[in-house]
Amino acid sequence: MKRLSEKQRLIAKYINKFLSKKGYPPSIRDIQKGCNISSTSVVDYNLNILESRGIISRHAEISRGIRLLSKSPAENISTVPVIGMIAAGEPIPVPTPDTWDVAAVSETMDIPSDLIQGREDVYALRVKGTSMVDALINDGDIVLMQHVSAVENGQMAAVWLKSEKEATLKKVYVEKDRVRLQPANSQMREFYTGPDNVEIQGKVIGVVRQVS
Amino acid sequence: MKRLSEKQRLIAKYINKFLSKKGYPPSIRDIQKGCNISSTSVVDYNLNILESRGIISRHAEISRGIRLLSKSPAENISTVPVIGMIAAGEPIPVPTPDTWDVAAVSETMDIPSDLIQGREDVYALRVKGTSMVDALINDGDIVLMQHVSAVENGQMAAVWLKSEKEATLKKVYVEKDRVRLQPANSQMREFYTGPDNVEIQGKVIGVVRQVS
DNA sequence: TTATAGTTAGAACAGGTGTTCTTTATCATC
DNA sequence: GATGATAAAGAACACCTGTTCTAACTATAA
Structure with missing residues (x-):
């Protein structure tokens, strides 16, 4: 298993923060702005990697359909x-x-x-x-x-x-x-x-x- | 404070279930289908009531921007x-x-x-x-x-x-x-x-x- | 009945949002 | 240098989704 890139860690961290702060997952464009990423496709690209690594799960075609797989603390x-x-x-x-x-x-x-x-x-x-x-x-x-x-x-x-x-x-x-x-x-x-x-x-x- | 209507309790319950099952909040149309409600505007109407009652909070113009306010141990x-x-x-x-x-x-x-x-x-x-x-x-x-x-x-x-x-x-x-x-x-x-x-x-x- | 507040239907709009495509850049390896 | 994998930029498309508007339907009280 390769290590996560700097950007991927930043994204995972941002999702975590966003989720606990707002109570709902960020959209791709939220992540884009929050992590200073130039394009939505870059976010998409890295989210796919995070998913294949088992960090998150995504639901296709559903806005904000991101879920952190680190078993929910509750x-x-x-x-x-x-x-x-x-x-x-x-x-x-x-x-x-x-x-x-x-x-x-x-x-x-x-x-x-x-x-x-x-x-x-x-x-x-x-x-x-x-x-x-x-x-x-x-x-x-x-x-x-x-x-x-x-x-x-x-x-x-x-x-x-x-x-x-x-x-x-x-x-x-x-x-x-x-x-x-x-x-x-x-x-x-x-x-x-x-x-x-x-x-x-x-x-x-x-x-x-x-x-x- | 008036009591919640049957429909409002159903909606709140559905949001809760959806959230813990999927990991992200439901859209208005998810609620509509899940609770067998005829129109999105009815959902919107009742969500506003739930918000004024302090059960949930909503973020305007943000898809799935619903958050359950019941303090969770999390x-x-x-x-x-x-x-x-x-x-x-x-x-x-x-x-x-x-x-x-x-x-x-x-x-x-x-x-x-x-x-x-x-x-x-x-x-x-x-x-x-x-x-x-x-x-x-x-x-x-x-x-x-x-x-x-x-x-x-x-x-x-x-x-x-x-x-x-x-x-x-x-x-x-x-x-x-x-x-x-x-x-x-x-x-x-x-x-x-x-x-x-x-x-x-x-x-x-x-x-x-x-x-x- | 009439009036009024509360609730529901249906549809349509505008912007949010996931997705995809093409092009370009970076980088290690041969 | 050539090559292929990885990563990024930008734009465009099509659907998702919150919102809003109008009209209709209840129920209760006057």
């Missing part, structure tokens, strides 16, 4: 409710039936669908404090959770330690008569406790961090 | 190019003019606009290896970068250490005649080097992690 986005905060010494918020209703929740968040991977019952928690650095999670991070009551061995989960009254994010391994909680950071030591002491609140499926 | 979404990997011992990929072109890049990623905050020149790097755990960044994470050549003190940045031939993510503080590189994890120790040894490759503005 399909790759999911909206999840942010139902509260998770901090070391405080109980972990548990989703209730009405928190699922994205429209009814005070705060929501849009995230790439890749992170969800078609899972149901996904919600988000804001991390407060630096107590979870051993899980490579910082103050202010947002963790994406899936609501489950049990996890497979090795899954990272939000765990409530009853006797310690502490919330933590660890990889969970159920062993013979104890539970091993392993930090994500392999440099840190694991931790053992009794099965009755742990309460699985949810499975961690992702982390989003915004750096100042 | 407005909260930005697409950034994933231009390569960042690993401890390998050079950091630097964006080139054509990598900016979202349409021309092999891999892209959709992320919530909140993470971008209107910044320009944003790209993404895939993290390889666990060498950046001290920055609370794990193997497989994706870091969002902004292309800058200099950063303010305290900013987390992708740094290339020339003599060590090593890429790293640290908070950068320029001091009198040395540069302090501070891990994001406050439990880890800072690191000093000469100003000539550091090459700022970009500013870290976010991290996205997918857990298994």
Whole structure:
């Protein structure tokens, strides 16, 4: 596959900008003016190349019948409710039936669908404090959770330690008569406790961090 | 505000369907046929009503110049190019003019606009290896970068250490005649080097992690 | 009924728009 | 230099498409 020429990249970029700015695709003459191209036939020529490269698709004889093939972003986005905060010494918020209703929740968040991977019952928690650095999670991070009551061995989960009254994010391994909680950071030591002491609140499926 | 008539709702629905199916807006005659309307003027008449109701916006004298105003999640979404990997011992990929072109890049990623905050020149790097755990960044994470050549003190940045031939993510503080590189994890120790040894490759503005 | 606003039909116009054709220019390769 | 592929310029054609105009048809209220 040959590389796109300067002009072709300019055109693709212009279509992108036009589309997101105006909401409808540009005509050939829009592209001509917007990219300072001398003739409509030159635009046509390069659009055909862009189409053969799979960048766009064109509909013959239809004005503004250009479509960007980069899969429309809207399909790759999911909206999840942010139902509260998770901090070391405080109980972990548990989703209730009405928190699922994205429209009814005070705060929501849009995230790439890749992170969800078609899972149901996904919600988000804001991390407060630096107590979870051993899980490579910082103050202010947002963790994406899936609501489950049990996890497979090795899954990272939000765990409530009853006797310690502490919330933590660890990889969970159920062993013979104890539970091993392993930090994500392999440099840190694991931790053992009794099965009755742990309460699985949810499975961690992702982390989003915004750096100042 | 009067309610929309049956016909107007049908038209709005048709525009929506047409747009998501074809990728460009319908012409008046498309709507006419699609909704079994007898005359283009009837379509025009009802489109004007839809516009005055704020459902759509129209651009005069421009074919297919219809835009749906219902705020779609797509407005909260930005697409950034994933231009390569960042690993401890390998050079950091630097964006080139054509990598900016979202349409021309092999891999892209959709992320919530909140993470971008209107910044320009944003790209993404895939993290390889666990060498950046001290920055609370794990193997497989994706870091969002902004292309800058200099950063303010305290900013987390992708740094290339020339003599060590090593890429790293640290908070950068320029001091009198040395540069302090501070891990994001406050439990880890800072690191000093000469100003000539550091090459700022970009500013870290976010991290996205997918857990298994 | 009459009046009035809201809606529909049909047709025609003018400009927008995709397409195509011919000619010319550029450039690498033999 | 000859040659062929790639790229561009300019113009012209024919259809697409938004707009507009007139006339007719509803429905509701006076």
